[in-house]
Amino acid sequence: MSASAILDIGFVYVGSWTNDASRPHKATWIRQQSGLYAFIIGDSVMYLGATAFLDKRLRHYSRLAFTNVSGEPREVHRKISSCIKQGIEVAVAARIHPNAPMENLSHELGKLVKEINPIWNAMTEGNFSTQRLSK
Numbered sequence: 001m002s003a004s005a006i007l008d009i010g011f012v013y014v015g016s017w018t019n020d021a022s023r024p025h026k027a028t029w030i031r032q033q034s035g036l037y038a039f040i041i042g043d044s045v046m047y048l049g050a051t052a053f054l055d056k057r058l059r060h061y062s063r064l065a066f067t068n069v070s071g072e073p074r075e076v077h078r079k080i081s082s083c084i085k086q087g088i089e090v091a092v093a094a095r096i097h098p099n100a101p102m103e104n105l106s107h108e109l110g111k112l113v114k115e116i117n118p119i120w121n122a123m124t125e126g127n128f129s130t131q132r133l134s135k
Contacts, residue, residue: 003040003091006116011038011093014058017084023062024092030054033096036109039076039120040091041083047076047120048113050105054094076120 007013014037015024033054039047051057061080083090097105113121 003038003043003045003093006038006040006045006093009095011036011095014054014092014094016089016091017062017080018089019084024058027055030058030094030096033094033098034100034102034105035094035096036105036112037092037094038118039080040093041088045116045118046079046090047118048109048116050102050109052102052105054096058092079120 012029014027014030017024031054034052035054036048036050037054037057038045038049049057061077080090097108
């Protein structure tokens with residue numbers, strides 16, 4: 001499934017990382033919202049995730065990809081940082097699921113990951129099923 005197909009199933013462009021000052025988590029419509037998110041390069045969906053708080057999750061990605069904080073960045077954080085250093089934009093799209101229980105989001109995420117097979121999901125430890133989801 002291409003990035004344009006993701007938009008056709010209800011994902012909406014949030015913003016993008018183009019440098020270490022980019023802050024896609026500042027989009028007001030995702031604040032305190034649960035849902036699914038996608039990282040996109042060109043027309044390829046690179047990563048899919050689910051969270052109870054989209055703004056907090058995206059801020060977390062920005063922090064670990066671009067700053068020296070305690071804790072080891074995961075592979076997806078390193079990929080975002082590497083792309084930006086090479087001048088490659090990483091776009092972010094999200095689909096809000098208000099008040100959805102995490103088990104519903106996890107189920108939806110699992111179906112989409114299986115269908116789309118994003119390369120960065122395949123590289124993360126344990127794939128999506130053991131990914132730490134925000135509560």
